[in-house]
Amino acid sequence: MTTRTLFLSPRVTATGHALADAARRRGAHVETLRDWRVPEQWRRAAGASLYAGPLFADAVARELGVGLLEAPEDWLARLPYELTLRNVEFTTIEEARLLRRPAFVKPPNDKSFPARVYPDGSGLPGPDAVEGGEPVLVSDIVTFAVEYRLFVLDGEVRTGSRYATRGDLDVAPLAEDPRRGEVLGFAERLAGTGLPSAVVVDVGLVDGSGWAVVEANAAWASGHYACDADAALDVVLRAARPEGEFGAADHRFLRPVPEVVRD
Structure with a gap:
């Protein structure tokens, strides 16, 4: 070998x-x-x-x-509403610049511009900074009470970590979190949604609504927070080889x- x-x-x-x-x-x-x-x-x-x-x-x-x-760039937008608890549209930044309402806008798999809430499309980077055909995800604004990172291999959560509470950094191993069972139960619902065999998925608890997907990330570029490093490495080695x-x-x-x- x-x-x-x-x-x-x-x-x-x-x-x-x-x-x-x-x-x-x-x-x-x-x-x-x-x-x-x-x-x-x-x-x-x-x-x-x-x-x-x-x-x-x-x-x-x-x-x-x-x-x-x-993950496919449009993966989050293709999920059913019950897994996102918000409307998510896959479009281009040229189209997103026409928005006249607040929205959370982010590049799907890159960091070509900051992912955040924009008051409207006029606040997005202009064509001198980002070309119009750049794909983006445009989401309704929701508040996550708590968020978790999961390293997933062949549909199984190998390791996980809490990383934020009400938007503030709050790191702890998933094994020590009182919501561990809820997190893993929700993660099971993502089977068959069109993810690669090795990936990182962030999930969270939406205020007043329930569990939802935050986003998917490439394992080879994701921080591990308080995840077990050996288990995370298993996922990285499968995702980049x-x-x-x-x-x-x-x-x-x-x-x-x-x-x-x-x-």
Whole structure:
């Protein structure tokens, strides 16, 4: 069996350190890339995996030979209302600029502009900053009383963490949270909703309404908060691995990585 090598971006975070420690404990190699270019000896490395932000991942994944799983951009908008407890529209930023009401607007899988409540579409970045065809999710505004991060593998929650209470950072392992059973019960309802085999899903309790999906995130770019690092690493290694290792069921969830032109 090929030994895994976990590659990290130059900006190593607390989660990067935790995943690196977990990888070393199981005998995997860990390499920190020093810039946005993959050294020759690591190009298309056997057993490569990656933990990094989307922009850095786009720059190095092709040279590493790594495929990256992520939820479809319109996944949240396609969920039934009973799983979101709010209306969510998948559209373009050009259309969203025409909004004349407050809404929560975010890029589906990237961070091309801040995800937040906008008083109306005029507050969104203009065409000089973000092209009009950029996909966005436009959501009704709801208040989450408490929010949780779940690392999910083959539909099973491998580890979880509370990360916010009423919008403020409030981190604790899911195992120690009094709502653990409710969180896991709600997560079971997400089976068959069209997610990749390895993914991160954020869920929360909406004031006065019940449990709802916050969003889906790529495991290879998600912070682990108080999740168990070893269990989170299992999900990351499945979500970012050599392209040839992905089965047919996951091919449609592979991130379209751009061709990077080097000087």
